[in-house]
Amino acid sequence: MGTTGRNWREYPQRYRMEAAKCKKCGKINFPPRLICPECGHREFETVKLSDEGIIKTYTVIRVAPTGFEDEVPYAVGIVELKDGVSTMMQIADCEPEELKIGMPVKVEFRLVQAEGDAGILMYGYKAVPVRN
Amino acid sequence: MREVAVIGVGMNEKWGELWEKSFRDLFTEAALNAIDDAGVDKIDSMYIGCMSGGLFVGQEHIGSIMADYLGYGNIPAARVESACASGGLAFRQAFIDVASGMNDIVLAGGVEKMLDVDGGAATYALSTAADQEYECFHGITFPGLYAMIAKAHMHKYGTTREQLAHVSVKNHKNGAKNKRAQFPFETTLDGVINSVMVADPLTIMDCSPVTDGAAAVILCPLDLAKKKFKKHQIIQVIGTGQATDTIALHDRKDLTWLTAVELAGKKAFEMAGKKPTDINLCEVHDCFSIAEICVTEALGFFEPGKGGPAVESGATAIGGKIPINTSGGLKSKGHPVGATGIAQIIEITEQLRGDSGERQVKGAKVGMAQNMGGSGGSSVCHILEVK
Helix, strand or coil, X not given: CCCHXXXXXXXXXXXXXXXXXXXXXXXXXXXXXXXXXXXXXXXEEEEECCCEEEEEEEEEECCCCCCCHHHCXXXXXXXXXXXXXXXXXXXXXCCHXXXXXXXXXXXXXXXXXXXXXXXXXXXXXXXXXXXX | XXXXXXXXXXXXXXXXXXXXXXXXXXXXXXXXXXHHHHCCCCCCEEEEXXXXXXXXXXXXCHHHHXXXXXXXXXXXXXXXXXXXXXXXXXXXXXXXXXXXXCCCCEEEEEEEECCCCCHHHHHHXXXXXXXXXXXXXXXXXXXXXXXXXXXXXXXXXCCCHHHHHHHHHHHHHHHCCCCCCCCCXXXXXXXXXXXXXEECCEEHHHECCCCEEEEEEEEEEHHHHHHHCCCCCCEEEEEEEEEECCCCHXXXXXXXXXXXXXXXXXXXXXXXXXXXXXXXXXXXXCCEHHHHHHXXXXXXXXXXXXXXXXXHHCCCXXXXXXXXXXXXXXXXXXXXXXXXXXXXHHHHHHHHHCCCHHHCCCCCCEEEEEEEECCCCEEEEEEXXXX
């Protein structure tokens, strides 16, 4: 659920995966925060998240929320990226049965959802399993 | 701080799909039952747990409407919200109100009218307890979040699909003896495992239902209870604890560990001067089967990773080492989210009074209630004792 403005506000994170690296302790915060939860510092530099990671946990959604009904079944997981940040995203281009905890993934720019019946398309990131 | 007692409890006769009862009538009915049970002739203030009156029935300003329809149109009344822990939080606020000396007779209630909207709207309302921009945006649901916790727990500790199902089987067995339960019937391991898959590995029988319902209790100073409200066995609130954690599941270092539950529990144990082995029974927030397993570990009833084997062994059944969810839990009794935390207090109070009939835990003197919001982003714990 969203509005055009609400989605636009998240563009730096959804389109470019921009995070805030604490200038004091080095913790990378995604999404950016105004105060570092690790050390309390308030100055950050903008960094781009790694696009490589592993699946920490996942599920396959069979009963979807509004707006995702046509996509079932689809996988959603928590991906731990190489820079240490963990965040949630769909796992695309896979069969549910092949997924495993620890599986390497690459993060790609994808369409995530469409707002309402004739609303804007909302883009973001999804993980895709890396197959050797 | 003054010592505080629970002197009255009340619910709707039955929880479930209560088409004929409105949001305000649900609450008023439970509150009147609590007032009658306590035998009080006034209420000084009131706290109402409600997660989302706005999204479920389009009604906010809940303190005023409920005080009005309860016939106490001018008392201070506040709606409190901590997602599915709203009821537990209302009880805690009422406890603080009485303990502080501000008010004497305080009502703590909870209400949720969830079945006036369709399944999609209910799922959306519940999902607002998660991170809208960084969890829900990606198409996750609450069963999905707990399914991810389950997968992580199974991976780390070897917890099995059958152990998850044992939680639902046990809670339905208890709930079958609870006349107020929404789904008072027993089920089997096969019945749980082979029902409709919602989010792997959780089936619909691992999930608590959507429910219409309300619950209310009356608190007062212990001294006043001893003098004036001797109708029932007096039950004292000896410990309270509340804690929060990251709203987003992915921000937690250990996806299998509920830190908010651990900390809320520790605060309650410390205040009560009790330890997990002193507790005779506990109502926990089994919104999903895996949640009960994680909570029993976080509260210290079992070692990390041992919650699954514990439920499988019968340690959490009535008659076991620590009976968990004698009411049937959220799974069988129903889960009108704002009311759940209060109904947990009611189950513990009735057990300690010795009023639980077929579900009675023999000789119960100390009971605990643990309520939880979101995927573990908040938790409230209380310990009650026979006085």
